Structures are given as structure tokens and as C-alpha cells.
Amino acid sequence: MRLLTGNDLKTGAVTWWTGAEWSIHIEDAADVTGGEEEIARREESARRVNVPYAVDADIHDGSPRPSHIKERVRALGPTVRPDLTLKPADPEIGNWVI
Amino acid sequence: MADTLRYRDDEPVDHPAVTVDSFLDQSNASAVRIEPGDDARELLPHLDRLALVEVNFPAFGDGRGYSSARILREAGYEGELRAVGDVLVDQLAYMRRCGFDAFEPDQRFDMEDVKSAFERWPEVYQKAADTRTSIWAKRHP
Amino acid sequence: MYKYDQYDQAMVDARVEEFRDQARRRLEGRLTEDQFKPLRLMNGLYLQLHAYMLRVAIPYGTLDSRQMHALADIADKYDRGYGHFTTRQNIQYNWIKLEDAADILADLAKVEMHAIQTSGNCIRNISSDHFAGAAADEVVDPRPYAELLRQWSSFHPEFSYLPRKFKIAVIASEKDRAAMRLHDIGINIVTNDVGEPGAAFYVGGGMGRTPMIAPCINSFVPLDQLVTYAEACLRVYNRHGRRDNKYKARIKILVHELGAEEYTRQVEAEFAHLLDQGVEPPLAELERIKGYFEDPLFETAADSQIDRIDPDFALWIDRNTVAHKADGYVSAVISLKPVGGIPGDATAEQMRLMADLAKDYSFDELRVMHTQNIVLPHVRKADLHALWTALDAAGLGSPNLDTVEDIIACPGLDYCSLANARSIPVAQKISERFAQTGKTATLGELKLKISGCINACGHHHAGHIGILGVDRKGVENYQLLLGGSEAEDVSLAKITGPGFDENGIVDAVETVTTVYERERADGERFLDTYRRIGMNPFKEALYG
Numbered sequence: 001m002r003l004l005t006g007n008d009l010k011t012g013a014v015t016w017w018t019g020a021e022w023s024i025h026i027e028d029a030a031d032v033t034g035g036e037e038e039i040a041r042r043e044e045s046a047r048r049v050n051v052p053y054a055v056d057a058d059i060h061d062g063s064p065r066p067s068h069i070k071e072r073v074r075a076l077g078p079t080v081r082p083d084l085t086l087k088p089a090d091p092e093i094g095n096w097v098i
Numbered sequence: 099m100a101d102t103l104r105y106r107d108d109e110p111v112d113h114p115a116v117t118v119d120s121f122l123d124q125s126n127a128s129a130v131r132i133e134p135g136d137d138a139r140e141l142l143p144h145l146d147r148l149a150l151v152e153v154n155f156p157a158f159g160d161g162r163g164y165s166s167a168r169i170l171r172e173a174g175y176e177g178e179l180r181a182v183g184d185v186l187v188d189q190l191a192y193m194r195r196c197g198f199d200a201f202e203p204d205q206r207f208d209m210e211d212v213k214s215a216f217e218r219w220p221e222v223y224q225k226a227a228d229t230r231t232s233i234w235a236k237r238h239p
Numbered sequence: 240m241y242k243y244d245q246y247d248q249a250m251v252d253a254r255v256e257e258f259r260d261q262a263r264r265r266l267e268g269r270l271t272e273d274q275f276k277p278l279r280l281m282n283g284l285y286l287q288l289h290a291y292m293l294r295v296a297i298p299y300g301t302l303d304s305r306q307m308h309a310l311a312d313i314a315d316k317y318d319r320g321y322g323h324f325t326t327r328q329n330i331q332y333n334w335i336k337l338e339d340a341a342d343i344l345a346d347l348a349k350v351e352m353h354a355i356q357t358s359g360n361c362i363r364n365i366s367s368d369h370f371a372g373a374a375a376d377e378v379v380d381p382r383p384y385a386e387l388l389r390q391w392s393s394f395h396p397e398f399s400y401l402p403r404k405f406k407i408a409v410i411a412s413e414k415d416r417a418a419m420r421l422h423d424i425g426i427n428i429v430t431n432d433v434g435e436p437g438a439a440f441y442v443g444g445g446m447g448r449t450p451m452i453a454p455c456i457n458s459f460v461p462l463d464q465l466v467t468y469a470e471a472c473l474r475v476y477n478r479h480g481r482r483d484n485k486y487k488a489r490i491k492i493l494v495h496e497l498g499a500e501e502y503t504r505q506v507e508a509e510f511a512h513l514l515d516q517g518v519e520p521p522l523a524e525l526e527r528i529k530g531y532f533e534d535p536l537f538e539t540a541a542d543s544q545i546d547r548i549d550p551d552f553a554l555w556i557d558r559n560t561v562a563h564k565a566d567g568y569v570s571a572v573i574s575l576k577p578v579g580g581i582p583g584d585a586t587a588e589q590m591r592l593m594a595d596l597a598k599d600y601s602f603d604e605l606r607v608m609h610t611q612n613i614v615l616p617h618v619r620k621a622d623l624h625a626l627w628t629a630l631d632a633a634g635l636g637s638p639n640l641d642t643v644e645d646i647i648a649c650p651g652l653d654y655c656s657l658a659n660a661r662s663i664p665v666a667q668k669i670s671e672r673f674a675q676t677g678k679t680a681t682l683g684e685l686k687l688k689i690s691g692c693i694n695a696c697g698h699h700h701a702g703h704i705g706i707l708g709v710d711r712k713g714v715e716n717y718q719l720l721l722g723g724s725e726a727e728d729v730s731l732a733k734i735t736g737p738g739f740d741e742n743g744i745v746d747a748v749e750t751v752t753t754v755y756e757r758e759r760a761d762g763e764r765f766l767d768t769y770r771r772i773g774m775n776p777f778k779e780a781l782y783g
Binding site: 158159160161162164165166168172186188189191192193195196208211214218219220221222224225226232233234235236237238 | 246247256391395396401474518527
């Protein structure tokens with residue numbers, strides 16, 4: 001599957017396209033296969049996202065998981081500061097990234 | 099054709115600028131266009147017959163034209179020096195300092211933005227190709 | 240320390256308003272990201288892996304307690320309570336919002352700080368010797384020259400759209416503590432045969448994917464021609480540096496392709512021309528700046544006795560304090576490399592403590608080292624125990640300057656969008672391993688530097704041991720390098736062979752230190768032994 005991601009223009013937060021809007025949670029991300037260019041163009045020109053691009057992913061435990069480690073680090077947060085990630089309470093989350 | 103901002107009082111040259119190569123080959127043109135890779139110093143022997151030098155910026159990030167402009171002014175060129183192409187409003191103040199006195203941007207400027215660009219810097223740190231007095235000169239009058 | 244006058248203040252204030260206007264135009268959609276990017280970069284604002292990142296300049300690494308407090312306040316108010324000190328004497332915040340950026344710049348301007356030209360294809364923050372003004376071995380304090388160049392390079396109308404970024408370092412001693420010859424321009428303030436000061440120019444060094452050591456192109460530029468000479472170096476680069484390939488656009492490639500001799504010839508021709516153009520500030524300006532860098536009032540009869548009865552304190556004294564030019568004083572290094580910690584990170588609380596200690600014990604002055612530590616430059620020996628006690632209680636008392644635990648590491652894939660592999664976890668594991676085995680003490684000076692990609696922000700080319708993280712089919716892999724140095728004995732490290740995985744690279748570092756322990760002669764550092772015996776014994780131990 002393909003996910004569309006970018007950063008929020010105002011805050012810089014990493015966001016994922018859910019099919020209807022942008023979410024900071026990758027669990028909400030929708031498969032955009034085939035439609036990525038059109039959505040990216042439209043959303044960027046409306047300034048709802050900055051520098052969007054599509055990444056490869058697959059489904060892992062029922063949720064999307066990007067194929068490349070860089071996108072997994074983006075989705076979660078720095079592996080060396082679990083307290084600053086989106087899942088600070090999950091001790092196993094590092095395994096999802098690596 | 100895009101609008102040209104001109105900060106000079108003389109009449110604009112009424113014929114198109116030629117390339118540096120054609121300019122050096124023929125003797126009747128008074129307007130020349132410098133591309134980023136051209137050597138502005140090739141024009142120095144002919145400054146007295148030049149009334150317009152256009153410096154082309156095909157991409158705003160290519161800063162060679164800033165050096166071309168200063169080199170011409172340092173050699174005493176007093177004709178029009180026009181920045182053309184991908185020229186952005188946020189670059190105007192520095193271009194002016196390098197000696198440009200006319201601008202022909204691909205995309206038309208908002209004139210309010212132009213005004214703030216030229217009013218932005220109360221002081222300047224360097225001596226350049228304009229008439230502004232540097233901070234160090236003010237500190238040591 | 241340098242203090243802004245009304246002119247300096249007017250310039251940073253104008254810059255804040257310029258950026259406020261640019262950010263507003265971006266948010267309104269009047270600037271595209273392509274147009275905005277170079278503008279925000281020239282104000283230190285990146286779009287990084289998790290958010291915007293702001294890089295704040297600490298010119299020539301010098302700041303006072305008020306400024307350090309302001310940095311701490313920014314960490315709390317606009318970020319997540321910490322900052323990261325970098326290898327070029329800057330501090331970075333990792334969680335910045337574009338809509339806050341102009342307000343942060345305004346807060347910085349209130350304490351005579353800025354983020355001007357901390358990124359982008361322009362002249363960056365001028366770096367210098369972190370022991371400037373304190374070191375026993377310096378010819379003069381290099382910082383006035385760095386400040387002169389800071390003003391010259393700020394908002395330079397001709398050199399703000401260079402082929403690529405441009406880094407300048409200024410030192411003034413035979414010992415190089417600023418990686419001077421690995422800069423685009425390295426300047427060493429020297430004296431000639433008759434004792435006059437001048438500037439030796441080294442041009443075309445750098446790390447990145449094509450590391451090069453800068454050749455000396457002029458061994459003595461008179462001080463009243465310093466700015467003009469720099470202008471000539473930059474003009475030749477701006478006109479002739481490659482712009483067809485960003486990986487070949489640094490000045491080192493130009494100097495290499497032309498040859499140092501031809502580059503020098505072109506610079507000298509441009510210099511001769513520029514001498515008539517009046518671009519040089521009068522020497523009176525240099526003298527004005529020097530007035531801000533006069534020695535603090537050192538006590539002439541400061542007590543030189545140190546009570547070494549506490550062994551932990553004695554170890555810290557031996558490792559983390561450095562000889563000072565004034566009797567009874569030392570420069571004290573505050574390690575930002577706790578075992579298992581993140582190299583260069585400091586919390587807002589730690590910044591405030593360091594600021595307060597600087598005020599109490601170091602004439603209100605701090606320095607940032609390129610090795611991502613902090614220096615209190617002028618500490619009375621009699622105050623060291625009180626200083627150490629306060630540092631140790633805050634986790635800032637690690638006695639590991641220049642040891643294998645004192646690792647330079649770039650942010651790597653945990654924070655950086657350019658990275659191919661994580662750097663920080665490798666640094667953490669290595670420091671933990673050596674602290675655990677107790678070998679830190681026996682290995683002596685061992686500079687280990689880790690980069691998470693080929694751009695070499697972690698200086699891996701200049702490590703006695705270097706580590707380069709690469710992406711091997713989507714998996715992090717680490718190459719090992721040996722024999723680099725950024726100091727006066729500058730050299731570039733060589734790759735040992737095939738790379739290792741994350742645990743494998745920690746073992747590999749331990750293996751090469753074992754070879755050193757076996758082979759070392761009396762008094763040899765790791766680097767000396769490597770230079771004497773060469774790569775082969777290390778290769779054999781690593782790959783069999």
C-alpha cells in the first residue's frame with residue numbers, strides 16, 4: 001500500500017492522509033495508491049500540508065507500517081527519547097520502529 | 099512582457115539586449131545580456147558604449163549575477179544594470195546593494211512588498227556598489 | 240565579551256521583522272515552499288524529521304549567563320525543555336512551530352543573539368577556539384577577528400546565494416581546537432619574523448562526502464587587509480564554484496579542480512583589484528572590537544592549591560580542566576556526554592545551572608566546544624570543588640573529556656531527514672560498554688566521532704575512530720574508520736572494510752582498542768599507534 005505524508009505547514013508536525021483529512025497518527029492513514037499525486041497537489045495548494053510525498057507501507061498488526069525505517073521514525077518520534085514519541089507509555093514501541 | 103521596475107531617470111534603451119558573444123562580435127549594440135556563466139570582465143573594455151546590461155537569473159538561487167553586477171560597477175559602469183528572470187522580492191535589497199538599478203522579474207511583485215524590501219535595512223555592514231555608508235564607517239567618521 | 244551597539248541591535252531587529260514578514264507571506268500562500276526554503280534556512284529554520292528545527296548561532300562559541308538563560312527559556316517556552324549543542328558552536332531546537340519562529344528570533348534579539356545564516360548557501364556562524372582568551376598557548380585572542388568577520392559576512396549582499404554553504408573558523412595558536420583546516424576557510428592569526436600579527440589563510444577544507452584538508456594559500460595577510468582577502472576568496476568561489484552538481488559545489492572541489500596554485504592566483508588578482516574598492520574596515524574598528532575582549536580582572540594571588548582528597552573530584556580535575564594563562568585559574572569543561580546519554584543535549588534546567596555557575600565562578604562567561612561540551616573558561620582553582628559538586632549533582636560532572644566516552648555524534652536518523660542511520664544509540668552503547676569494562680580510563684585520549692550519513696556532521700573523517708552510518712537495503716549499517724584527526728596533526732580517517740550492524744560496530748570499536756592496548760608504545764595515543772603500525776593489524780583483528 002501507499003501512504004501520503006507531509007508536515008503541517010504551521011506546526012511542522014508529521015501528518016498522514018486519512019482519506020478525508022490529515023492526522024498525526026499513522027494508524028489513521030489510508031491507502032492512496034493511484035491517487036497520491038492528485039491529493040498531494042490539491043492539499044499542498046490549499047496549504048493543509050507542506051511538501052507531501054507518498055511512501056510504501058504494509059499492514060502490521062492491523063495498522064499501516066511504512067517499509068522504510070526513516071518513515072517509521074517520523075511516524076513515532078525519536079527512538080532515543082521514548083518520552084517524546086506519540087506512544088510514551090508503550091515499552092514495546094521501539095520494536096515497531098526497528 | 100513583465101513590468102520593469104526602474105530606479106533611474108534616463109530613457110530606457112529601446113532595443114533588445116544581445117548575448118555577450120554577439121556583443122563582442124559586433125560594434126553597434128548598446129545593450130547586452132549576461133548569463134550566469136558569462137565573465138562580466140569581458141565587457142570592461144567596452145563600457146563606454148553600453149547603456150544597458152541585463153543580468154539574467156534563470157534560477158533565483160544562482161548568485162553569480164550578484165558578482166557580475168558588482169564587477170561592472172567597480173569598473174565604473176554607470177548605465178542601467180537590470181536583474182531579469184527569477185528575481186524574488188526578498189532579493190531586491192541585496193541586488194540593489196550590488197549595483198542593480200532596474201528589475202524585470204518573471205513574476206510581478208506586490209508593490210507594498212517592494213517598498214518594505216527597500217526600507218528593510220536601517221544600516222549596512224559592508225561597503226558595496228551602492229552609496230550607503232557602512233556601519234564601520236559611521237563608527238569611525 | 241562583545242556587546243552590540245545601536246547599529247548591531249538595529250540589524251538583528253530588522254532581521255526579526257523581515258523574517259516575520261516572510262513567514263506571514265508563506266502562511267498566506269504568497270511564497271511557495273521552494274521560494275521560502277532558502278529564506279527560512281538563512282534564519283536557521285529547517286523542516287526536519289519531526290517538526291521544524293531552529294539552529295541558533297553562538298558566535299565563536301562565546302555566551303554569557305543571561306544568554307544561556309534565554310536559551311533555556313526558549314527550550315521551555317517553545318520547545319520540549321531541551322536543546323542540542325552542535326559541532327559548529329550552535330544550539331538546535333527540535334520541535335519548533337513556524338508560527339512561533341519570529342517570536343523566538345525576537346526573544347533572541349533581546350539578548351543580542353540570532354539565528355542569522357546558521358543554514359543556507361551563505362557564510363555561516365564563524366567558529367573559533369573554545370579556549371580563546373584563556374588558553375596558555377595562544378598568540379592573541381582570535382575572537383575579535385571572528386567578530387569582525389561576523390559583521391562583514393552578515394547580510395553580505397554579494398555572497399548570500401553561494402554555490403553551497405560556507406564555513407569559516409578562526410584560531411590563534413599552534414594547537415588547533417576548532418578543526419580549522421576542515422573548514423571552507425580556516426584562518427590562523429600568527430606573527431611574522433618581526434613580531435607583527437597577520438592571518439594565515441587555509442582554503443578548501445571540509446568533510447562531507449569528499450573530505451579535504453585545506454591547503455595554505457597565503458601564510459600572512461596583514462590585518463588591515465583581512466576582510467578584503469576574505470572577500471576575494473569568496474568572490475572567486477561565487478563566480479567559479481560549481482553549480483551543476485550540489486555534491487561538487489563546495490569550495491574544496493573548486494580548489495581541488497583548479498589546483499591550490501591556480502585558485503590562489505585568481506584570489507590574488509581579485510584581491511589586488513579589491514584593495515582599491517574600500518571594502519576594508521579601518522584598523523580602528525578591529526581595535527574597537529578588541530576592547531570588548533580584554534581579560535577579566537584575574538586575581539594575581541589566586542590560591543593554586545587543590546584539595547585532591549576526594550578521588551572522584553581528583554579524576555574530574557585531571558580529565559576536565561585545562562591550563563589557563565593566568566596563575567591560579569583553569570578552564571573547566573562541563574561534559575555533555577554522560578554515560579548512555581545523548582551527546583550534546585542539555586535540559587533547560589541544566590542550561591540554567593551552567594549559566595548560574597558561570598556567573599558565580601567564571602566571570603559570567605561560557606563557551607560551546609565543537610565537541611558538544613560546555614566550557615567555563617576562567618575558573619579559580621580554589622572554586623573548583625564547589626563547581627564540581629554542583630555539576631555532579633546535576634549529572635554534568637562526567638570526567639571524560641577527550642576519552643572514548645566523549646563522543647561527537649550527529650542527531651542521526653532519530654532527528655535528521657538526511658540521515659541514513661541512527662547515530663545516538665551507537666554513541667550510547669559505546670559509552671556504556673567502555674564505562675562498564677572500565678577501559679575508558681586506560682585508553683587515554685581517544686576521539687570517537689559518529690555520523691549518520693555521508694554529510695559527516697558527526698566529523699567521522701576526523702575521528703581517531705570514526706563511524707559512518709549507511710543504509711544497506713533499508714537496514715542500518717555502520718562503517719568503521721581509523722586514523723583521523725581534526726587537530727593540528729590533521730588527517731583523514733580510512734575505512735577498515737565491510738560495515739557492521741548496530742551491535743557489531745560496538746564490538747568492532749572494542750576490538751580495535753584491544754589491538755591498540757596490545758601494540759602501544761610508551762606514551763602513545765590510539766592515533767599515534769595507528770599511525771605507526773598502520774591499518775593491517777586492526778583489519779586482521781576485525782575481519783580475521
